[in-house]
Amino acid sequence: MILQVKEVSKHFGGLKAVNNLSFTVADNSIWGVIGPNGAGKTTLFNCLTGTYQLTSGEILFNDESIAGLKPSKVAEKGLIRTFQGNKIFPGFTVYENVLMGADRRTPTKAWEEILGIKKAKKIEKEAHEKVMEILDFLELTAEKDFLGKNLSHGSQRRLAIATALASNPKLLLLDEPATGMNPEETADLMDHIRKINKMGITIVLIEHDMKLVMNICEKITVISFGEKIAEGSPKEIAQNKQVIEAYLGRGSQF
């Protein structure tokens, strides 16, 4: 199991945003997390990545405790997230955005001091090649020199994933990647998520687009008011009475 969430709670004063939540994610799976607005999904990601300190509970990543670690330490271990909304660097080019993901652990100046210029240049070249490969994979090569802010919504979303990929994730957390996408962009996204998973990267996906979730997730954890109310295959979840009542019944489309 790549990820074990054990009785995790995150309370804000009296608000139990995440409460006593447990679930485990199998290696190499695509795992869905769904639930109504305000259910605690993003808070859960913030707990997993070290952005929030837990009120209580334990998180194991590859059997090692990561609860209490700083976000940078969690990221170094290979647990990488994208943010809800378009969190890219709007004033930097597409290339620079992805390079920042790749360079997170290898600032050139520091490497030059430690290893000498020749070795540092080699690392720079490797980073460049990696960025170009990721841009190609996410069909962003033609927009490589565009400023982030000048991209279409769909491209901005792909750029966020490209930047996360550059940080060498073992587990990639995607927070509502399909928001605002048209059906064609969503179909492309689905394709990309499958391909990323085939590279050996486990994925946990928060999403309101039920068609996307039901199509690509092997298992789904449903949360409502911070607590797990169901877990199972897409088919089981789609038929679960409590889930339909708490979430799916409210006009969600399959």
Ligand SMILES: Nc1ncnc2c1ncn2[C@@H]1O[C@H](COP(=O)(O)OP(=O)(O)OP(=O)(O)O)[C@@H](O)[C@H]1O
């Ligand atoms: N830093 C914070 N301080 C206080 N309350 C917070 C904080 N972060 C989240 N919350 C509250 O926790 C609850 C869960 O919020 P969260 O953003 O995790 O929901 P969500 O499931 O991601 O919703 P959505 O589907 O709308 O993105 C909400 O009531 C929210 O207002």
Ligand SMILES: [Mg+2]
């Ligand atoms: Mg959210």
